[in-house]
Amino acid sequence: MRADEVPQDGNAALGGHRKAVYAVGPDGRYTVVPSTGWEAEETVTLQAVEAFRRLADDARRRALEGRASPLEVHMYRSRMDLALLAQTTGLWRWRIRRHLHPAAFARLNAKLLARYADALGVSVDELRRLP
Amino acid sequence: MIVPFKHQHAAHCESGAVSSLLRHHGVDISEAMAFGLTSALAFAYLPFIKISGLPLISYRMPPKAILKGVRRRLGVRMRYETFRNPAAGTARLDELLAQGQPVGLQTSVYWLPYFPPDMRFHFNAHNLIVYGKEGDEYLISDPVGETPVRAPAADLQKARFARGVLAPHGLLYYPTHIRPPKDLRPAIVAAIRRTARVMLHTPLPLIGIRGMRMLARRIGALPQARDPEHTALFVGHVVRMQEEIGTGGGGFRFLYASFLQEAAQRANDQTLADAANDMTAAGDHWREFALSAARMCKGRLAMDCAQLKQMVLQGAERERVLFQRLAKVSA
Numbered sequence: 476m477r478a479d480e481v482p483q484d485g486n487a488a489l490g491g492h493r494k495a496v497y498a499v500g501p502d503g504r505y506t507v508v509p510s511t512g513w514e515a516e517e518t519v520t521l522q523a524v525e526a527f528r529r530l531a532d533d534a535r536r537r538a539l540e541g542r543a544s545p546l547e548v549h550m551y552r553s554r555m556d557l558a559l560l561a562q563t564t565g566l567w568r569w570r571i572r573r574h575l576h577p578a579a580f581a582r583l584n585a586k587l588l589a590r591y592a593d594a595l596g597v598s599v600d601e602l603r604r605l606p
Numbered sequence: 607m608i609v610p611f612k613h614q615h616a617a618h619c620e621s622g623a624v625s626s627l628l629r630h631h632g633v634d635i636s637e638a639m640a641f642g643l644t645s646a647l648a649f650a651y652l653p654f655i656k657i658s659g660l661p662l663i664s665y666r667m668p669p670k671a672i673l674k675g676v677r678r679r680l681g682v683r684m685r686y687e688t689f690r691n692p693a694a695g696t697a698r699l700d701e702l703l704a705q706g707q708p709v710g711l712q713t714s715v716y717w718l719p720y721f722p723p724d725m726r727f728h729f730n731a732h733n734l735i736v737y738g739k740e741g742d743e744y745l746i747s748d749p750v751g752e753t754p755v756r757a758p759a760a761d762l763q764k765a766r767f768a769r770g771v772l773a774p775h776g777l778l779y780y781p782t783h784i785r786p787p788k789d790l791r792p793a794i795v796a797a798i799r800r801t802a803r804v805m806l807h808t809p810l811p812l813i814g815i816r817g818m819r820m821l822a823r824r825i826g827a828l829p830q831a832r833d834p835e836h837t838a839l840f841v842g843h844v845v846r847m848q849e850e851i852g853t854g855g856g857g858f859r860f861l862y863a864s865f866l867q868e869a870a871q872r873a874n875d876q877t878l879a880d881a882a883n884d885m886t887a888a889g890d891h892w893r894e895f896a897l898s899a900a901r902m903c904k905g906r907l908a909m910d911c912a913q914l915k916q917m918v919l920q921g922a923e924r925e926r927v928l929f930q931r932l933a934k935v936s937a
Contacts, residue, residue, distance in 0.1 A: 476860060476890055490722030493752050494852070495617045497638070497860035499886060505638070505864035507615060509752055515893075515900035516849050519842040522903055524724050526658070526839060554716065554727055556658050562770035563728075596717070596764070 478508050486512020488520040527554050538605055544580030545605050546571075546591060552606060553595045563594040608738030611708050613747040613754045617854025617861050620672045621646065622749025623710050623733040628682065630708055633786050635680070637749075642865025643793055644675025645800040647858055649925075651817040651824070655771070660840060663821065663847040665857030667804075669712075669731035669772060673779065679793040683783040688775040692767045695776030696759065700739060702780065708737040708747075712777040714768030720748070720755040729851070730772040736762075750852050794869045795935055798878075801862075802933035805925065815929070818922035826915035834909065841914065842903040845896045856889030856896075863889060877935060884928045891921050 493509035531551035537543035616622020621641040689695035738745035854861035863885035870878035
C-alpha cells in the first residue's frame, strides 16, 4: 500500500481517533501514516457491535414479557456471552444459565448479585433493573 | 510525578510498547524492528478458542511473544510482576513511577475509558505504558493512540485485573538489563528464519500456510444459502481479526514488510529488499480480500464464499513462495 492510498474514510467506530498504518512513501520507504479509518473496518466493527445490540434488544423484549432476567440484558450490553461471563465471574455456565430466568434471578443473594455487578461493570441496583 | 517519556504512535500495542520502552532507555529500535526481530509474524486458525462463538484467527504469534523475544534477540531482560491483590498492583505501579521508571502494563481494552465505545471489546492482552500520575489520574502512552491519554486510577485498576482468557493479573513490566548486540545482523537472520519455519513447517494444520488453507476451506464450506446471517458474521469476523485490531493493515504484513526493508538496509542485502516488496504485495492482497469480504457482509456485493476461498488460497500460495525464499537467507 502506498502512503497516498491509505484510506481516510472517517470510520465512525474510531470516534475521531486515528490509527497508525504502515505504507510505502514516495521514496519507496515505509512510513507510519495516521488514518481516520477504512470502509472495510467500519463495516465489520459495526457488524460486531450491532450483533451484541440485537442480542441485548431481543433479551430486553423477552425480559419485559417475563421470559428473561435483567442479567441476560446486561450481559449482552457489556458485550459478553455466556462463556465469557462464566470466565469473568468464575461461575459454572449451567449456574449462570439458571440465573438468566427471572424466577431464579429474583432469588439471588447479595453476594452473587455483587459478583455479577462487578463483572459487568454496573451497580447492583442497575443490575436488578432493566436498562 | 511524571517521568519524561516520548510517546510514539504505533500500529500494534505490544511491538509499540516494547519499542518506545527501549527507546526511552537509549536503544533505538523501531516498532517494525521490534516486531520482526522477535519473529512475531505468523498465522493461526484456532477453532477451539471461541470469541463470541467464532474461531480465533490470528496473524501473529501469541501475546507476550514480543516481550519474550527481545530477551532472546536483544539481550533485554524484563522484570515481570503480577499481583493477587489489585490494591497491591496499584501501589507497586505508583512506587515504580516514583522511582522514575515508565512501566508497561497488560490490560483489558474494554475497561479503558479513553477507547472509542465501538472499539471496546473484551480483549485482555492490550499493552500500554504508564509514565506518570497526577492526582487520581494516570498518564498513559497507549501505543495505538496518536497522543498520550489519561485514565482514572479506578478504571486502570479494573482494566489490569480483568478476568477471563489471557487474564493479565495486573501484569506490569520494565527492562532491568539492556545489552543489545553491536551487530544486529545475526539476530535479524535468525528471526527471519524462525518466522519462515513457523509459517512453512509447523506440524499442525492450523498454523502458517496450512492454517490459511484450512481457513479457506472453512470459508468455502460456510452455509451461505441456508444461514446467510452466520456466514456474514463469520466473514466479517475474519476481516476484523485481520484489519481492526492494531495490525498496521493487511494482518501485520505491512509492518513486517517495513521490518524487512529496515533489515535490508542494515545488511545491504538485495534479497531482503525484494522480499520486502513481495511482503507489501502480500499485504495488498489481504487488503483486497478484506474489502471484497466487507462489501459482501454489507450486501453491497453478493456473498460469494467460493470467491473468498480462492482469495485466501491465493494469499497462502503467495506467502508460501515468499517464505521459502526467506527460509534461505543467511548472514
